[in-house]
Amino acid sequence: MIRWVTGWILSAPATTLVLVFLLLPVGATVLATLTTAEGFFASYGEFLQSGFRRTVLWRTLEIALLTTGFSLIVGFFTAYVVSRASPRWRSILIIAAVFPLLTGVVVRSFAFLILLGRNGIVNRFMVWLGVDGAPYSMLFTEGAVIVAMVYLFVPLMILTLVGVLENIPDDVIEAAASLGATPAQVFRQVIFPLAVPGLIVGAVLVFTGSFTAYATPQLVGGERVMVMGTFLHQQAMVAFDWDSAATIAAIMVAVTLAVVLVMTRMARRLNPLAS
Amino acid sequence: MIRRLSPPLIGFAVLVYIFLMGPLIIVIGASLSDTTFLTFPPQGLSLRWFDRIFEMAAFRRTMVTSFQVAMLATCFALLVGIPAAYALNRYRIQLPGWLSTLFVLPVLVPEIVLGFSLLRSVQVGAGLPVFSALLIGHTLLVLPYCVRVISASLSSFDFSIEEAAISLGAPPWQAFFVVVLPNIRSGVIAAFILAFITSINDVSVALFLTGPGISTLPIQILAHVEQFFDPVVASVSVLLMVLTVAVMAIVERTLGLTFLTR
Numbered sequence: 266m267i268r269w270v271t272g273w274i275l276s277a278p279a280t281t282l283v284l285v286f287l288l289l290p291v292g293a294t295v296l297a298t299l300t301t302a303e304g305f306f307a308s309y310g311e312f313l314q315s316g317f318r319r320t321v322l323w324r325t326l327e328i329a330l331l332t333t334g335f336s337l338i339v340g341f342f343t344a345y346v347v348s349r350a351s352p353r354w355r356s357i358l359i360i361a362a363v364f365p366l367l368t369g370v371v372v373r374s375f376a377f378l379i380l381l382g383r384n385g386i387v388n389r390f391m392v393w394l395g396v397d398g399a400p401y402s403m404l405f406t407e408g409a410v411i412v413a414m415v416y417l418f419v420p421l422m423i424l425t426l427v428g429v430l431e432n433i434p435d436d437v438i439e440a441a442a443s444l445g446a447t448p449a450q451v452f453r454q455v456i457f458p459l460a461v462p463g464l465i466v467g468a469v470l471v472f473t474g475s476f477t478a479y480a481t482p483q484l485v486g487g488e489r490v491m492v493m494g495t496f497l498h499q500q501a502m503v504a505f506d507w508d509s510a511a512t513i514a515a516i517m518v519a520v521t522l523a524v525v526l527v528m529t530r531m532a533r534r535l536n537p538l539a540s
Numbered sequence: 541m542i543r544r545l546s547p548p549l550i551g552f553a554v555l556v557y558i559f560l561m562g563p564l565i566i567v568i569g570a571s572l573s574d575t576t577f578l579t580f581p582p583q584g585l586s587l588r589w590f591d592r593i594f595e596m597a598a599f600r601r602t603m604v605t606s607f608q609v610a611m612l613a614t615c616f617a618l619l620v621g622i623p624a625a626y627a628l629n630r631y632r633i634q635l636p637g638w639l640s641t642l643f644v645l646p647v648l649v650p651e652i653v654l655g656f657s658l659l660r661s662v663q664v665g666a667g668l669p670v671f672s673a674l675l676i677g678h679t680l681l682v683l684p685y686c687v688r689v690i691s692a693s694l695s696s697f698d699f700s701i702e703e704a705a706i707s708l709g710a711p712p713w714q715a716f717f718v719v720v721l722p723n724i725r726s727g728v729i730a731a732f733i734l735a736f737i738t739s740i741n742d743v744s745v746a747l748f749l750t751g752p753g754i755s756t757l758p759i760q761i762l763a764h765v766e767q768f769f770d771p772v773v774a775s776v777s778v779l780l781m782v783l784t785v786a787v788m789a790i791v792e793r794t795l796g797l798t799f800l801t802r
Contacts, residue, residue: 272631276639279624279683283642286676290661291649339556346553349545358557360788365560367784369741371758372777375765376563379570379578379774386566386580420560448546477650480743480758484765494652498747501656511660514653521650 291518298515301508308512318496322516325492328407329476332414336471337464339415340422345456347423348430359427366420374481377413378404381485410486417481418471425470429463430456465532473521493517564781571774578769589775599776601753602760609671609756610739613678614686617735618728620679621686626720628687629694643687646680651744654680659748670751677745682735689734689795693727694720726794733794737787740780 298308312318347358365373380387381403388400403409433456441455442448479494486492491499493513501510566580574584593599621643628640646654655677663673697720705715721728746756755763757780761773 268631269634272627272635275623275627275631276635278620279643279687280639282620282680282683283645286658286662287646287649287654287680290657291653293661293665294653294657342549343553343556346545346549358553360792361557361561363788364784365564367737367741367787368564368781369758370743371741371761372567372780373563375761375773375777376567378765378769379566379580380563382578384579416559416563419556473650477652477744479652479747480762483762494744497652497656501659501748507660510656514650514656517650517653521648525648 291514294511295515295518297508298512308508309516312509312512312516321491321493321496324407324490325476325494328411328414328482328492329472331411332418332475333468333472335411335415336418336422337468339419340426340467341460341464343419344423344426344430347427359424362420362423365416366424370417370478370480371484373417374413374484377409377416377481377485381409381412404485405487405489407486407490410482410490410492413481413485414475414478417478418474421470421474422467425467426460426463429460429466433459462532462536465528465535469525469528472524476520476524477517567774567777568781571771571778573771573774576770578771578774589771590779592772593775593779596772598755598760598764599757599772602755602757605671605754606740606757609674609678610736613675613682613739614732614735616675616679617683617686618732621683621731622690622728625687625690625694626716628691629697630699640687640691644684647684651681651742652747655745655748658745663749670749670754674746674749674754674756677749678739678742681742681745682738685734685738686731689731690724690727693724693730693795697723730791730795733787733790737784740783 299306301307312322347355347362350358379385382388383400383402383404385403387403391399391401437455437459438451441451446454477494478492479498482490482492483495483498486495488495488499493516497510497513497517500506500513569582570578570580571589572585572587573579573582574586574588575582624643627635628643658673658677662668662676663670668676701723702715702719705719706712710718741758742756743758743762746759750756750759757776761776765773
């Protein structure tokens with residue numbers, strides 16, 4: 266009895282903090298969108314009827330999906346190399362992935378302004394090479410946002426996957442090889458299936474992160490590549506249309522929760538090591 | 541042991557790491573340029589843009605605010621997070637499973653939604669001052685890191701040592717401070733450091749919780765970049781990278797950086 270109470274008392278301050286300042290305010294934002302003067306879900310109908318808003322939503326989904334896909338591919342192969350490198354190289358490579366991760370989003374997105382600008386290093390290199398049509402205006406395009414976001418999330422993907430890939434016992438790989446599997450077969454039939462739960466966790470992190478991103482699309486995409494995050498800010502702080510902003514926020518919460526719930530369930534089912 | 545990696549795979553990883561490091565090296569280069577515009581490679585070497593940061597009141601002021609908020613939010617989060625992590629590990633059987641989920645909730649809710657919701661309910665709705673709202677937002681933002689890191693270091697702590705201290709006559713609070721806390725010291729330091737850097741780097745929560753005279757460094761950087769294209773921001777970025785290196789050194793000493801791959 267005493268122990269039961271003590272546990273609750275000790276966790277009470279943190280619980281209260283989350284309930285009062287996270288669940289209540291976010292719940293209020295979401296509830297506000299459900300019951301407007303026009304009736305239930307009216308704000309969502311309104312949102313989806315507007316061509317511009319639909320475009321923003323689809324564009325954000327597209328950017329998030331492409332970012333997730335590229336980060337998965339790049340992160341998986343890199344993490345595989347890191348996980349099989351010698352211990353010395355492994356720690357160097359992990360440090361090299363942690364450093365960008367701990368450097369802020371603003372700094373890393375800002376780097377792409379220098380990189381992709383009209384006078385940026387990429388354009389000057391292309392002019393020097395004599396590429397037709399260079400310099401290009403690469404900033405403020407969807408492609409620039411995707412490249413910058415892949416850059417942003419690859420370290421996270423590498424670190425998530427290194428842990429998973431390291432846990433694949435060498436014995437399993439050796440067994441497959443000694444039974445006659447080619448390296449490509451080992452990769453496809455042994456390593457990849459064992460890495461699927463990790464890939465799902467990484468995909469969830471990257472998708473939710475890029476779907477709700479603000480700083481990178483704002484700096485690299487600007488107003489021309491409006492996404493849900495920048496749109497939410499614009500509606501709330503420039504247009505002062507809080508109902509519209511709340512609807513965007515609620516859609517973000519719904520998409521994030523749906524992706525997390527569906528994917529974690531899938532990860533559990535696809536885990537070949539779980540019995 | 542099979543550690544053979546095919547050369548194309550290694551080549552691919554090398555390219556990825558060049559992609560990861562390149563932009564940051566370019567920022568460092570650009571910060572040293574003597575020109576009034578951003579350029580790489582730098583034209584003429586100079587440290588004047590570093591001096592310029594401290595000459596600009598907006599950067600000085602927001603740096604102080606960012607530091608204050610990060611420090612206070614981290615301390616608050618540890619203050620409520622350590623007892624919570626302790627309870628989650630010590631009374632695991634007695635407490636419901638959803639409680640530990642509750643503490644990772646701030647990670648699941650998009651940061652930008654948290655920022656906007658706090659603006660609606662706490663700053664405008666409840667009329668709290670901007671600085672308090674910002675502090676609350678950042679405390680929530682870093683709470684999951686504190687609970688998670690400290691839980692991880694408590695999970696390898698043998699609670700029978702604490703029970704031994706209590707059975708030998710130590711009051712529970714003394715047993716905690718003298719026996720438990722020193723054992724999870726490295727976890728607390730790592731949690732502090734990770735929470736601090738998360739708060740310093742935050743954009744999405746602070747975006748809505750700034751007001752007249754109160755803004756954080758990342759928000760000021762965003763505002764500056766939209767108007768000027770001079771190397772000041774590159775210099776600020778380099779300062780932030782120096783901070784990151786310091787943070788990594790501390791995490792490496794306390795938990796080991798491999799902690800982050802788990």
